[in-house]
Amino acid sequence: MLKLKYLFNNEELAEMMLRNWAYDQESLHLFQYYRISSNAIYPFENGGKNQLLRFAPQTEKLKSNLLAELEFLSYLRERGYGVLEAVPSRKGSELVEAQTPWGTYYATVFKRVPGVRMDDATLDDQTVFRYGQALGELHRLSSDYSPVQSKRWTHSEVLEWIRRILEPFPEQMAARAETELLADYFAGVSATSGNYGLIHYDFELDNIFYDQTQDTVNVIDFDDAMYHWYAVDIEQALDSLLEAVATEEQAHKKGCFLKGYASRYDLPEDGPSLAACRRFADLYRYARILRSTAEQWEHEPEWLTTLRSRLDSSLKVGGSRFGEKL
Structure with a gap:
């Protein structure tokens, strides 16, 4: 998540970023459908086709991670896996580093993928099976992948980043203890x-698009990709799935998902427990929220005070299990 000061709509900045690519001038009204969380996302059209501008401040991202993301997406696409396709800029670069009045930003443009988000789809057995199958296929391809230029960070480097984030917060003793416990x-x-x-x-339902007519799956938002145990993806996907189905259906839908996964890749028999995977996710989210909300200003707009309150509640929930035995 970006720092809160970067969550404000800034269409002038978005247009400055977009000028690095070809676009339809008359489509800029689509900027009104922007969203900002871990990145700013602004939709537009090029040649009548919908595309997405993604950008974030240089201070919020590691360039090596962004380049590694693009390399991995290219690898997956070359092997027929449904993912976002990056669009080269006017100068032929998929990642643009731009100087602006608001600082230096990294920007990329992607083509929109077909289908509907799985959290908007009917989660019948076939859809859930395909959800699990898509994750299994991703892990199968990942197991054969060796980066050529850039490499994403590892779970150990993420834990080290969390340590640095916690340094200015001496009161966060429980979070520091949790970091060492997980390490x-x-x-x-x-x-x-x-x-x-x-x-x-982040293999959750809102990042997976399912085209029922073609029976195809496309995956977006690899921004948080890292080297970790495959069990982490499985845990987060199952957590997202089970939240979306009725309690009495959960066991059956979990079985459908795992069958789909196993049809493409062997379910890991060793590795961390799902509880440990969840604790890592909770700690990582906790640190990001803590960093994002550290700055506060007088007379904040209502949407920001509402968001801050919601994030503060998330901090309390996220830290509630810190220190429990694994």
């Missing part, structure tokens, strides 16, 4: 080519 735990877990690799990390 010690994962240090004792076997990492093999079969259970550890480049994962999506």
Whole structure:
């Protein structure tokens, strides 16, 4: 999540970014459908086709991670896996680093993928099976992947980043203890080519698009990808799925998902527990929220005070299990 000061709509900045690419001038009214979270996303059209401008301040992103993301997306597309396709800029670069009155920004443009988001789809058995199958296929391809130029960060580097984020907050003793607890735990877990690799990390329903007519799946938002145990992706996907279905259906839908996964890749028998995977996700989210909300200003707009209140509540929930035995 970006720092809160970067969540304000800035269409002038978006247009400055977009001028690095070809676009239909008359489509800029689509900027009104922007969204900002981990990145600013502004839709537009080029040649009548919908595309998405994604950008974020240089201070919020690691360039090596962005380049590694684009390289991995290219690898997946070349192997027939449904993912976002980056659009080269006017100068032929998929990643643009631009100086602006608001600072230096990284920007990329992607073609919109077909289908509907799975959280808007009917989660029948076939759809859930395809959801699991898409994750299994991703992990199968990841297990054979070796980056050529840039490499995403690892779970250990993420934990080190969390340590740095917590340094200015001496009161966050429980979060620091949780960081060390998880570091010690994962240090004792076997990492093999079969259970550890480049994962999506956010393989939740809102990042998966399903085209029922073509029976195809497309995956977006690899922005949080990292090297971790495949179990982390499985845990987060199942958590997202089970939240979306009725309690009495959960066991059955979980079985459909796991069958889909196993049809493409062997379910990992070793590795971290799902509880440890959830604790890592909770800690990582906690640190990002803490960093994002650290600055506060007088007379904040209502939407920001509402968001801040919601994030503060999320901090309390996220930290409620810190220190529990794994």
